[in-house]
Amino acid sequence: MDKETLILKWLNNDLNDQELQALKKLEDYDDLVKLDSNLQAFKAPEYKTSKELESVLSTIKSSKKQKTHWVKPFMRVAAILAICFSLYYYTTTINTTITTDMAQKTTIELPDASNVSLNAKSVLVFNKNSWKNNREVELQGEAFFKVAKGSSFNVITKTGTVTVYGTQFNVKQRDNYFEVICYEGLVGVTFNSQETKLKPGDSFLILDRKLIAKEKENSLTPSWLNNESQFKSIPYKQVIEEFERQFNVDITLIGVNSDELFTGNFTHDSIEVALKSITLPLHLTYSQSNDSIILKRE
Structure with missing residues:
Protein backbone atom coordinates (compact mmCIF):
# COMPACT_ATOMS: atom_id res chain seq x y z
CA MET A 1 0.00 0.00 0.00
CA LEU A 35 0.52 17.59 13.61
CA ASP A 36 -2.53 15.61 14.64
CA SER A 37 -1.97 16.55 18.27
CA ASN A 38 -1.78 20.27 17.45
CA LEU A 39 -4.95 20.14 15.35
CA GLN A 40 -7.00 18.80 18.25
CA ALA A 41 -7.03 22.33 19.75
CA PHE A 42 -8.88 23.58 16.69
CA LYS A 43 -11.72 21.02 16.68
CA ALA A 44 -15.27 22.38 16.66
CA PRO A 45 -17.37 21.90 19.78
CA GLU A 46 -19.67 18.90 19.99
CA TYR A 47 -22.57 19.31 17.58
CA LYS A 48 -26.03 17.87 18.35
CA THR A 49 -27.66 17.37 14.97
CA SER A 50 -31.26 16.81 16.11
CA LYS A 51 -31.29 19.89 18.34
CA GLU A 52 -29.81 22.14 15.64
CA LEU A 53 -32.28 20.79 13.07
CA GLU A 54 -35.22 21.74 15.27
CA SER A 55 -33.77 25.22 15.66
CA VAL A 56 -33.35 25.66 11.89
CA LEU A 57 -36.89 24.44 11.13
CA SER A 58 -38.31 26.81 13.72
CA THR A 59 -36.45 29.73 12.14
CA ILE A 60 -37.73 28.81 8.64
CA LYS A 61 -41.35 28.69 9.84
CA SER A 62 -41.01 32.09 11.48
CA SER A 63 -39.41 33.50 8.34
CA LYS A 64 -42.23 32.15 6.16
CA LYS A 65 -44.85 33.83 8.33
CA GLN A 66 -43.06 37.18 8.14
CA LYS A 67 -42.46 36.78 4.40
CA THR A 68 -46.08 35.84 3.71
CA HIS A 69 -47.22 38.86 5.70
CA TRP A 70 -45.73 41.34 3.18
CA VAL A 71 -45.34 39.25 0.02
CA LYS A 72 -49.07 38.80 -0.67
CA PRO A 73 -49.92 42.55 -0.58
CA PHE A 74 -46.79 43.26 -2.62
CA MET A 75 -47.80 40.74 -5.26
CA ARG A 76 -51.29 42.26 -5.47
CA VAL A 77 -49.84 45.74 -5.98
CA ALA A 78 -47.39 44.41 -8.59
CA ALA A 79 -50.21 42.70 -10.48
CA ILE A 80 -52.28 45.90 -10.49
CA LEU A 81 -49.30 47.93 -11.74
CA ALA A 82 -48.63 45.37 -14.47
CA ILE A 83 -52.25 45.52 -15.63
CA CYS A 84 -52.27 49.32 -15.60
CA PHE A 85 -49.02 49.47 -17.58
CA SER A 86 -50.35 46.97 -20.11
CA LEU A 87 -53.57 48.95 -20.54
CA TYR A 88 -51.64 52.21 -20.91
CA TYR A 89 -49.27 50.69 -23.48
CA TYR A 90 -52.17 49.15 -25.39
CA THR A 91 -54.31 52.28 -25.49
CA THR A 92 -51.43 54.58 -26.44
CA THR A 93 -50.01 52.41 -29.21
CA ILE A 94 -53.13 50.96 -30.81
CA ASN A 95 -54.12 52.53 -34.14
CA THR A 96 -57.51 53.41 -35.52
CA THR A 97 -58.15 51.80 -38.89
CA ILE A 98 -60.94 52.90 -41.23
CA THR A 99 -61.70 50.79 -44.29
CA THR A 100 -64.16 51.02 -47.16
CA ASP A 101 -65.39 48.13 -49.27
CA MET A 102 -66.17 48.01 -52.94
CA ALA A 103 -68.85 50.54 -53.91
CA GLN A 104 -68.54 52.29 -50.52
CA LYS A 105 -67.40 55.75 -49.45
CA THR A 106 -67.14 57.31 -46.01
CA THR A 107 -66.07 60.52 -44.22
CA ILE A 108 -63.97 60.60 -41.04
CA GLU A 109 -63.23 63.44 -38.63
CA LEU A 110 -59.71 63.28 -37.23
CA PRO A 111 -58.81 64.32 -33.63
CA ASP A 112 -57.92 67.89 -34.73
CA ALA A 113 -61.22 68.34 -36.64
CA SER A 114 -59.55 67.65 -39.99
CA ASN A 115 -61.85 65.76 -42.35
CA VAL A 116 -61.04 62.85 -44.63
CA SER A 117 -63.34 61.49 -47.32
CA LEU A 118 -62.37 57.94 -48.18
CA ASN A 119 -63.11 56.53 -51.63
CA ALA A 120 -64.10 52.93 -52.36
CA LYS A 121 -61.74 50.08 -51.41
CA SER A 122 -59.41 52.25 -49.32
CA VAL A 123 -57.73 52.07 -45.89
CA LEU A 124 -56.84 54.93 -43.52
CA VAL A 125 -54.78 54.36 -40.34
CA PHE A 126 -53.97 56.87 -37.56
CA ASN A 127 -53.26 57.04 -33.82
CA LYS A 128 -55.58 59.17 -31.68
CA ASN A 129 -53.34 59.28 -28.60
CA SER A 130 -50.23 60.55 -30.36
CA TRP A 131 -52.14 62.87 -32.68
CA LYS A 132 -51.41 66.09 -30.78
CA ASN A 133 -47.66 65.66 -31.32
CA ASN A 134 -47.76 63.71 -34.56
CA ARG A 135 -50.44 64.45 -37.15
CA GLU A 136 -49.83 61.49 -39.41
CA VAL A 137 -52.00 59.03 -41.34
CA GLU A 138 -51.26 56.03 -43.51
CA LEU A 139 -53.26 55.64 -46.69
CA GLN A 140 -53.93 52.82 -49.08
CA GLY A 141 -56.35 53.84 -51.81
CA GLU A 142 -57.82 57.29 -52.37
CA ALA A 143 -58.85 60.07 -50.00
CA PHE A 144 -59.66 63.78 -50.04
CA PHE A 145 -58.32 65.79 -47.08
CA LYS A 146 -59.48 69.02 -45.49
CA VAL A 147 -56.69 69.66 -42.99
CA ALA A 148 -57.12 71.95 -40.00
CA LYS A 149 -54.31 74.47 -39.51
CA GLY A 150 -51.60 73.48 -37.07
CA SER A 151 -48.38 71.51 -37.07
CA SER A 152 -47.29 69.58 -40.14
CA PHE A 153 -49.69 66.94 -41.40
CA ASN A 154 -48.31 63.85 -43.17
CA VAL A 155 -50.04 61.35 -45.41
CA ILE A 156 -47.83 58.30 -45.81
CA THR A 157 -48.29 55.89 -48.70
CA LYS A 158 -46.06 53.08 -49.92
CA THR A 159 -45.15 55.23 -52.95
CA GLY A 160 -44.57 58.67 -51.41
CA THR A 161 -45.33 61.06 -48.55
CA VAL A 162 -47.54 64.16 -48.69
CA THR A 163 -46.84 66.98 -46.18
CA VAL A 164 -49.09 70.00 -45.56
CA TYR A 165 -49.83 72.62 -42.87
CA GLY A 166 -53.48 73.41 -43.53
CA THR A 167 -55.00 72.82 -46.92
CA GLN A 168 -57.27 70.71 -49.14
CA PHE A 169 -55.86 68.03 -51.36
CA ASN A 170 -56.55 64.60 -52.82
CA VAL A 171 -54.24 61.58 -52.64
CA LYS A 172 -54.70 58.49 -54.77
CA GLN A 173 -52.34 55.56 -54.29
CA ARG A 174 -53.17 52.38 -56.20
CA ASP A 175 -51.06 49.71 -57.93
CA ASN A 176 -48.59 51.54 -60.20
CA TYR A 177 -50.56 54.77 -59.67
CA PHE A 178 -49.78 57.65 -57.31
CA GLU A 179 -51.44 61.05 -57.70
CA VAL A 180 -51.69 64.15 -55.52
CA ILE A 181 -53.84 67.16 -56.44
CA CYS A 182 -53.71 70.40 -54.44
CA TYR A 183 -56.98 72.30 -54.18
CA GLU A 184 -56.05 74.84 -51.51
CA GLY A 185 -52.90 75.95 -49.67
CA LEU A 186 -49.49 74.40 -50.30
CA VAL A 187 -48.65 70.71 -50.54
CA GLY A 188 -45.25 69.02 -50.47
CA VAL A 189 -44.92 65.62 -52.13
CA THR A 190 -41.85 63.53 -51.35
CA PHE A 191 -41.03 60.86 -53.91
CA ASN A 192 -37.66 59.11 -54.22
CA SER A 193 -36.26 61.45 -51.52
CA GLN A 194 -37.16 64.58 -53.56
CA GLU A 195 -39.87 67.03 -52.58
CA THR A 196 -42.15 68.76 -55.07
CA LYS A 197 -44.26 71.74 -53.95
CA LEU A 198 -47.81 71.97 -55.29
CA LYS A 199 -49.94 75.11 -55.35
CA PRO A 200 -53.72 75.14 -55.89
CA GLY A 201 -54.51 73.44 -59.21
CA ASP A 202 -51.15 71.65 -59.41
CA SER A 203 -50.95 67.88 -59.73
CA PHE A 204 -48.28 65.27 -59.17
CA LEU A 205 -48.75 61.95 -60.99
CA ILE A 206 -46.55 58.85 -61.01
CA LEU A 207 -47.85 56.25 -63.46
CA ASP A 208 -45.99 52.96 -63.86
CA ARG A 209 -43.04 54.61 -62.03
CA LYS A 210 -42.91 57.50 -64.49
CA LEU A 211 -43.64 61.16 -63.74
CA ILE A 212 -46.55 62.32 -65.91
CA ALA A 213 -47.18 65.99 -66.66
CA LYS A 214 -50.78 67.11 -66.18
CA GLU A 215 -52.83 70.16 -67.02
CA LYS A 216 -53.96 72.61 -64.35
CA GLU A 217 -56.87 71.36 -62.26
CA ASN A 218 -59.83 73.75 -62.46
CA SER A 219 -62.36 72.04 -60.18
CA LEU A 220 -62.55 72.89 -56.47
CA THR A 221 -62.92 69.29 -55.25
CA PRO A 222 -62.25 65.83 -56.74
CA SER A 223 -65.04 64.50 -58.94
CA TRP A 224 -65.51 61.29 -56.97
CA LEU A 225 -66.97 63.27 -54.07
CA ASN A 226 -69.86 63.98 -56.42
CA ASN A 227 -70.15 60.30 -57.42
CA GLU A 228 -68.28 60.64 -60.65
CA SER A 229 -64.85 59.44 -61.83
CA GLN A 230 -63.01 61.58 -64.38
CA PHE A 231 -59.95 60.67 -66.46
CA LYS A 232 -57.62 62.65 -68.70
CA SER A 233 -55.33 60.57 -70.94
CA ILE A 234 -55.21 57.68 -68.46
CA PRO A 235 -54.56 54.03 -69.48
CA TYR A 236 -57.83 52.18 -69.93
CA LYS A 237 -56.83 49.55 -67.36
CA GLN A 238 -56.91 52.26 -64.66
CA VAL A 239 -60.44 53.18 -65.74
CA ILE A 240 -61.54 49.55 -65.54
CA GLU A 241 -60.02 49.07 -62.08
CA GLU A 242 -61.81 52.16 -60.77
CA PHE A 243 -65.08 50.96 -62.33
CA GLU A 244 -64.71 47.61 -60.57
CA ARG A 245 -64.13 49.34 -57.22
CA GLN A 246 -67.15 51.61 -57.56
CA PHE A 247 -69.61 48.90 -58.64
CA ASN A 248 -68.09 45.77 -57.07
CA VAL A 249 -67.95 43.87 -60.37
CA ASP A 250 -65.36 41.89 -62.35
CA ILE A 251 -64.60 43.05 -65.88
CA THR A 252 -62.96 40.94 -68.58
CA LEU A 253 -61.48 42.59 -71.69
CA ILE A 254 -61.55 40.72 -75.00
CA GLY A 255 -59.63 42.22 -77.90
CA VAL A 256 -59.14 45.48 -76.00
CA ASN A 257 -55.80 47.24 -75.50
CA SER A 258 -55.75 48.00 -71.77
CA ASP A 259 -52.89 50.50 -72.23
CA GLU A 260 -54.91 52.67 -74.63
CA LEU A 261 -55.35 56.17 -73.20
CA PHE A 262 -58.85 57.18 -72.17
CA THR A 263 -60.35 60.62 -71.58
CA GLY A 264 -63.86 60.77 -70.17
CA ASN A 265 -65.88 60.00 -67.06
CA PHE A 266 -68.51 57.71 -65.59
CA THR A 267 -71.15 58.13 -62.91
CA HIS A 268 -71.33 56.06 -59.74
CA ASP A 269 -75.11 56.24 -59.57
CA SER A 270 -76.07 53.99 -62.51
CA ILE A 271 -74.08 51.06 -63.80
CA GLU A 272 -75.93 51.08 -67.14
CA VAL A 273 -75.08 54.71 -67.77
CA ALA A 274 -71.53 54.16 -66.53
CA LEU A 275 -70.98 51.20 -68.89
CA LYS A 276 -72.03 53.25 -71.88
CA SER A 277 -69.67 56.05 -70.80
CA ILE A 278 -66.61 53.80 -70.83
CA THR A 279 -67.50 51.70 -73.92
CA LEU A 280 -68.99 54.05 -76.53
CA PRO A 281 -65.91 56.33 -76.85
CA LEU A 282 -63.77 53.26 -77.69
CA HIS A 283 -66.45 51.53 -79.81
CA LEU A 284 -66.74 48.59 -77.43
CA THR A 285 -69.68 46.30 -76.72
CA TYR A 286 -70.50 44.81 -73.34
CA SER A 287 -72.46 41.94 -71.83
CA GLN A 288 -73.31 41.48 -68.17
CA SER A 289 -74.15 38.41 -66.09
CA ASN A 290 -74.69 39.17 -62.40
CA ASP A 291 -71.39 40.69 -61.18
CA SER A 292 -69.36 39.74 -64.26
CA ILE A 293 -69.00 42.03 -67.27
CA ILE A 294 -67.30 41.34 -70.62
CA LEU A 295 -66.07 44.19 -72.83
CA LYS A 296 -65.30 43.44 -76.50
CA ARG A 297 -63.99 45.35 -79.44
CA GLU A 298 -66.71 45.78 -82.10
Whole structure:
Protein backbone atom coordinates (compact mmCIF):
# COMPACT_ATOMS: atom_id res chain seq x y z
CA MET A 1 0.00 0.00 0.00
CA ASP A 2 1.41 3.41 -0.94
CA LYS A 3 2.25 6.16 1.54
CA GLU A 4 -0.62 8.54 0.59
CA THR A 5 -3.27 5.83 1.02
CA LEU A 6 -1.89 4.86 4.47
CA ILE A 7 -2.01 8.46 5.67
CA LEU A 8 -5.54 8.97 4.32
CA LYS A 9 -6.83 5.85 6.07
CA TRP A 10 -5.09 6.91 9.29
CA LEU A 11 -6.80 10.31 9.21
CA ASN A 12 -10.12 8.50 8.80
CA ASN A 13 -9.33 6.04 11.63
CA ASP A 14 -9.65 3.21 9.17
CA LEU A 15 -6.31 1.38 9.63
CA ASN A 16 -6.07 -2.29 10.65
CA ASP A 17 -3.19 -3.54 12.80
CA GLN A 18 -1.01 -4.51 9.85
CA GLU A 19 -1.55 -1.14 8.16
CA LEU A 20 -0.89 0.73 11.42
CA GLN A 21 2.47 -1.03 11.76
CA ALA A 22 3.31 -0.06 8.21
CA LEU A 23 2.42 3.59 8.96
CA LYS A 24 4.67 3.66 12.04
CA LYS A 25 7.62 2.57 9.88
CA LEU A 26 7.27 5.74 7.77
CA GLU A 27 9.96 8.36 8.35
CA ASP A 28 7.20 11.02 8.58
CA TYR A 29 5.26 9.19 11.29
CA ASP A 30 6.49 11.31 14.20
CA ASP A 31 5.71 14.53 12.36
CA LEU A 32 2.22 13.28 11.53
CA VAL A 33 1.51 12.47 15.18
CA LYS A 34 2.66 15.95 16.28
CA LEU A 35 0.52 17.59 13.61
CA ASP A 36 -2.53 15.61 14.64
CA SER A 37 -1.97 16.55 18.27
CA ASN A 38 -1.78 20.27 17.45
CA LEU A 39 -4.95 20.14 15.35
CA GLN A 40 -7.00 18.80 18.25
CA ALA A 41 -7.03 22.33 19.75
CA PHE A 42 -8.88 23.58 16.69
CA LYS A 43 -11.72 21.02 16.68
CA ALA A 44 -15.27 22.38 16.66
CA PRO A 45 -17.37 21.90 19.78
CA GLU A 46 -19.67 18.90 19.99
CA TYR A 47 -22.57 19.31 17.58
CA LYS A 48 -26.03 17.87 18.35
CA THR A 49 -27.66 17.37 14.97
CA SER A 50 -31.26 16.81 16.11
CA LYS A 51 -31.29 19.89 18.34
CA GLU A 52 -29.81 22.14 15.64
CA LEU A 53 -32.28 20.79 13.07
CA GLU A 54 -35.22 21.74 15.27
CA SER A 55 -33.77 25.22 15.66
CA VAL A 56 -33.35 25.66 11.89
CA LEU A 57 -36.89 24.44 11.13
CA SER A 58 -38.31 26.81 13.72
CA THR A 59 -36.45 29.73 12.14
CA ILE A 60 -37.73 28.81 8.64
CA LYS A 61 -41.35 28.69 9.84
CA SER A 62 -41.01 32.09 11.48
CA SER A 63 -39.41 33.50 8.34
CA LYS A 64 -42.23 32.15 6.16
CA LYS A 65 -44.85 33.83 8.33
CA GLN A 66 -43.06 37.18 8.14
CA LYS A 67 -42.46 36.78 4.40
CA THR A 68 -46.08 35.84 3.71
CA HIS A 69 -47.22 38.86 5.70
CA TRP A 70 -45.73 41.34 3.18
CA VAL A 71 -45.34 39.25 0.02
CA LYS A 72 -49.07 38.80 -0.67
CA PRO A 73 -49.92 42.55 -0.58
CA PHE A 74 -46.79 43.26 -2.62
CA MET A 75 -47.80 40.74 -5.26
CA ARG A 76 -51.29 42.26 -5.47
CA VAL A 77 -49.84 45.74 -5.98
CA ALA A 78 -47.39 44.41 -8.59
CA ALA A 79 -50.21 42.70 -10.48
CA ILE A 80 -52.28 45.90 -10.49
CA LEU A 81 -49.30 47.93 -11.74
CA ALA A 82 -48.63 45.37 -14.47
CA ILE A 83 -52.25 45.52 -15.63
CA CYS A 84 -52.27 49.32 -15.60
CA PHE A 85 -49.02 49.47 -17.58
CA SER A 86 -50.35 46.97 -20.11
CA LEU A 87 -53.57 48.95 -20.54
CA TYR A 88 -51.64 52.21 -20.91
CA TYR A 89 -49.27 50.69 -23.48
CA TYR A 90 -52.17 49.15 -25.39
CA THR A 91 -54.31 52.28 -25.49
CA THR A 92 -51.43 54.58 -26.44
CA THR A 93 -50.01 52.41 -29.21
CA ILE A 94 -53.13 50.96 -30.81
CA ASN A 95 -54.12 52.53 -34.14
CA THR A 96 -57.51 53.41 -35.52
CA THR A 97 -58.15 51.80 -38.89
CA ILE A 98 -60.94 52.90 -41.23
CA THR A 99 -61.70 50.79 -44.29
CA THR A 100 -64.16 51.02 -47.16
CA ASP A 101 -65.39 48.13 -49.27
CA MET A 102 -66.17 48.01 -52.94
CA ALA A 103 -68.85 50.54 -53.91
CA GLN A 104 -68.54 52.29 -50.52
CA LYS A 105 -67.40 55.75 -49.45
CA THR A 106 -67.14 57.31 -46.01
CA THR A 107 -66.07 60.52 -44.22
CA ILE A 108 -63.97 60.60 -41.04
CA GLU A 109 -63.23 63.44 -38.63
CA LEU A 110 -59.71 63.28 -37.23
CA PRO A 111 -58.81 64.32 -33.63
CA ASP A 112 -57.92 67.89 -34.73
CA ALA A 113 -61.22 68.34 -36.64
CA SER A 114 -59.55 67.65 -39.99
CA ASN A 115 -61.85 65.76 -42.35
CA VAL A 116 -61.04 62.85 -44.63
CA SER A 117 -63.34 61.49 -47.32
CA LEU A 118 -62.37 57.94 -48.18
CA ASN A 119 -63.11 56.53 -51.63
CA ALA A 120 -64.10 52.93 -52.36
CA LYS A 121 -61.74 50.08 -51.41
CA SER A 122 -59.41 52.25 -49.32
CA VAL A 123 -57.73 52.07 -45.89
CA LEU A 124 -56.84 54.93 -43.52
CA VAL A 125 -54.78 54.36 -40.34
CA PHE A 126 -53.97 56.87 -37.56
CA ASN A 127 -53.26 57.04 -33.82
CA LYS A 128 -55.58 59.17 -31.68
CA ASN A 129 -53.34 59.28 -28.60
CA SER A 130 -50.23 60.55 -30.36
CA TRP A 131 -52.14 62.87 -32.68
CA LYS A 132 -51.41 66.09 -30.78
CA ASN A 133 -47.66 65.66 -31.32
CA ASN A 134 -47.76 63.71 -34.56
CA ARG A 135 -50.44 64.45 -37.15
CA GLU A 136 -49.83 61.49 -39.41
CA VAL A 137 -52.00 59.03 -41.34
CA GLU A 138 -51.26 56.03 -43.51
CA LEU A 139 -53.26 55.64 -46.69
CA GLN A 140 -53.93 52.82 -49.08
CA GLY A 141 -56.35 53.84 -51.81
CA GLU A 142 -57.82 57.29 -52.37
CA ALA A 143 -58.85 60.07 -50.00
CA PHE A 144 -59.66 63.78 -50.04
CA PHE A 145 -58.32 65.79 -47.08
CA LYS A 146 -59.48 69.02 -45.49
CA VAL A 147 -56.69 69.66 -42.99
CA ALA A 148 -57.12 71.95 -40.00
CA LYS A 149 -54.31 74.47 -39.51
CA GLY A 150 -51.60 73.48 -37.07
CA SER A 151 -48.38 71.51 -37.07
CA SER A 152 -47.29 69.58 -40.14
CA PHE A 153 -49.69 66.94 -41.40
CA ASN A 154 -48.31 63.85 -43.17
CA VAL A 155 -50.04 61.35 -45.41
CA ILE A 156 -47.83 58.30 -45.81
CA THR A 157 -48.29 55.89 -48.70
CA LYS A 158 -46.06 53.08 -49.92
CA THR A 159 -45.15 55.23 -52.95
CA GLY A 160 -44.57 58.67 -51.41
CA THR A 161 -45.33 61.06 -48.55
CA VAL A 162 -47.54 64.16 -48.69
CA THR A 163 -46.84 66.98 -46.18
CA VAL A 164 -49.09 70.00 -45.56
CA TYR A 165 -49.83 72.62 -42.87
CA GLY A 166 -53.48 73.41 -43.53
CA THR A 167 -55.00 72.82 -46.92
CA GLN A 168 -57.27 70.71 -49.14
CA PHE A 169 -55.86 68.03 -51.36
CA ASN A 170 -56.55 64.60 -52.82
CA VAL A 171 -54.24 61.58 -52.64
CA LYS A 172 -54.70 58.49 -54.77
CA GLN A 173 -52.34 55.56 -54.29
CA ARG A 174 -53.17 52.38 -56.20
CA ASP A 175 -51.06 49.71 -57.93
CA ASN A 176 -48.59 51.54 -60.20
CA TYR A 177 -50.56 54.77 -59.67
CA PHE A 178 -49.78 57.65 -57.31
CA GLU A 179 -51.44 61.05 -57.70
CA VAL A 180 -51.69 64.15 -55.52
CA ILE A 181 -53.84 67.16 -56.44
CA CYS A 182 -53.71 70.40 -54.44
CA TYR A 183 -56.98 72.30 -54.18
CA GLU A 184 -56.05 74.84 -51.51
CA GLY A 185 -52.90 75.95 -49.67
CA LEU A 186 -49.49 74.40 -50.30
CA VAL A 187 -48.65 70.71 -50.54
CA GLY A 188 -45.25 69.02 -50.47
CA VAL A 189 -44.92 65.62 -52.13
CA THR A 190 -41.85 63.53 -51.35
CA PHE A 191 -41.03 60.86 -53.91
CA ASN A 192 -37.66 59.11 -54.22
CA SER A 193 -36.26 61.45 -51.52
CA GLN A 194 -37.16 64.58 -53.56
CA GLU A 195 -39.87 67.03 -52.58
CA THR A 196 -42.15 68.76 -55.07
CA LYS A 197 -44.26 71.74 -53.95
CA LEU A 198 -47.81 71.97 -55.29
CA LYS A 199 -49.94 75.11 -55.35
CA PRO A 200 -53.72 75.14 -55.89
CA GLY A 201 -54.51 73.44 -59.21
CA ASP A 202 -51.15 71.65 -59.41
CA SER A 203 -50.95 67.88 -59.73
CA PHE A 204 -48.28 65.27 -59.17
CA LEU A 205 -48.75 61.95 -60.99
CA ILE A 206 -46.55 58.85 -61.01
CA LEU A 207 -47.85 56.25 -63.46
CA ASP A 208 -45.99 52.96 -63.86
CA ARG A 209 -43.04 54.61 -62.03
CA LYS A 210 -42.91 57.50 -64.49
CA LEU A 211 -43.64 61.16 -63.74
CA ILE A 212 -46.55 62.32 -65.91
CA ALA A 213 -47.18 65.99 -66.66
CA LYS A 214 -50.78 67.11 -66.18
CA GLU A 215 -52.83 70.16 -67.02
CA LYS A 216 -53.96 72.61 -64.35
CA GLU A 217 -56.87 71.36 -62.26
CA ASN A 218 -59.83 73.75 -62.46
CA SER A 219 -62.36 72.04 -60.18
CA LEU A 220 -62.55 72.89 -56.47
CA THR A 221 -62.92 69.29 -55.25
CA PRO A 222 -62.25 65.83 -56.74
CA SER A 223 -65.04 64.50 -58.94
CA TRP A 224 -65.51 61.29 -56.97
CA LEU A 225 -66.97 63.27 -54.07
CA ASN A 226 -69.86 63.98 -56.42
CA ASN A 227 -70.15 60.30 -57.42
CA GLU A 228 -68.28 60.64 -60.65
CA SER A 229 -64.85 59.44 -61.83
CA GLN A 230 -63.01 61.58 -64.38
CA PHE A 231 -59.95 60.67 -66.46
CA LYS A 232 -57.62 62.65 -68.70
CA SER A 233 -55.33 60.57 -70.94
CA ILE A 234 -55.21 57.68 -68.46
CA PRO A 235 -54.56 54.03 -69.48
CA TYR A 236 -57.83 52.18 -69.93
CA LYS A 237 -56.83 49.55 -67.36
CA GLN A 238 -56.91 52.26 -64.66
CA VAL A 239 -60.44 53.18 -65.74
CA ILE A 240 -61.54 49.55 -65.54
CA GLU A 241 -60.02 49.07 -62.08
CA GLU A 242 -61.81 52.16 -60.77
CA PHE A 243 -65.08 50.96 -62.33
CA GLU A 244 -64.71 47.61 -60.57
CA ARG A 245 -64.13 49.34 -57.22
CA GLN A 246 -67.15 51.61 -57.56
CA PHE A 247 -69.61 48.90 -58.64
CA ASN A 248 -68.09 45.77 -57.07
CA VAL A 249 -67.95 43.87 -60.37
CA ASP A 250 -65.36 41.89 -62.35
CA ILE A 251 -64.60 43.05 -65.88
CA THR A 252 -62.96 40.94 -68.58
CA LEU A 253 -61.48 42.59 -71.69
CA ILE A 254 -61.55 40.72 -75.00
CA GLY A 255 -59.63 42.22 -77.90
CA VAL A 256 -59.14 45.48 -76.00
CA ASN A 257 -55.80 47.24 -75.50
CA SER A 258 -55.75 48.00 -71.77
CA ASP A 259 -52.89 50.50 -72.23
CA GLU A 260 -54.91 52.67 -74.63
CA LEU A 261 -55.35 56.17 -73.20
CA PHE A 262 -58.85 57.18 -72.17
CA THR A 263 -60.35 60.62 -71.58
CA GLY A 264 -63.86 60.77 -70.17
CA ASN A 265 -65.88 60.00 -67.06
CA PHE A 266 -68.51 57.71 -65.59
CA THR A 267 -71.15 58.13 -62.91
CA HIS A 268 -71.33 56.06 -59.74
CA ASP A 269 -75.11 56.24 -59.57
CA SER A 270 -76.07 53.99 -62.51
CA ILE A 271 -74.08 51.06 -63.80
CA GLU A 272 -75.93 51.08 -67.14
CA VAL A 273 -75.08 54.71 -67.77
CA ALA A 274 -71.53 54.16 -66.53
CA LEU A 275 -70.98 51.20 -68.89
CA LYS A 276 -72.03 53.25 -71.88
CA SER A 277 -69.67 56.05 -70.80
CA ILE A 278 -66.61 53.80 -70.83
CA THR A 279 -67.50 51.70 -73.92
CA LEU A 280 -68.99 54.05 -76.53
CA PRO A 281 -65.91 56.33 -76.85
CA LEU A 282 -63.77 53.26 -77.69
CA HIS A 283 -66.45 51.53 -79.81
CA LEU A 284 -66.74 48.59 -77.43
CA THR A 285 -69.68 46.30 -76.72
CA TYR A 286 -70.50 44.81 -73.34
CA SER A 287 -72.46 41.94 -71.83
CA GLN A 288 -73.31 41.48 -68.17
CA SER A 289 -74.15 38.41 -66.09
CA ASN A 290 -74.69 39.17 -62.40
CA ASP A 291 -71.39 40.69 -61.18
CA SER A 292 -69.36 39.74 -64.26
CA ILE A 293 -69.00 42.03 -67.27
CA ILE A 294 -67.30 41.34 -70.62
CA LEU A 295 -66.07 44.19 -72.83
CA LYS A 296 -65.30 43.44 -76.50
CA ARG A 297 -63.99 45.35 -79.44
CA GLU A 298 -66.71 45.78 -82.10
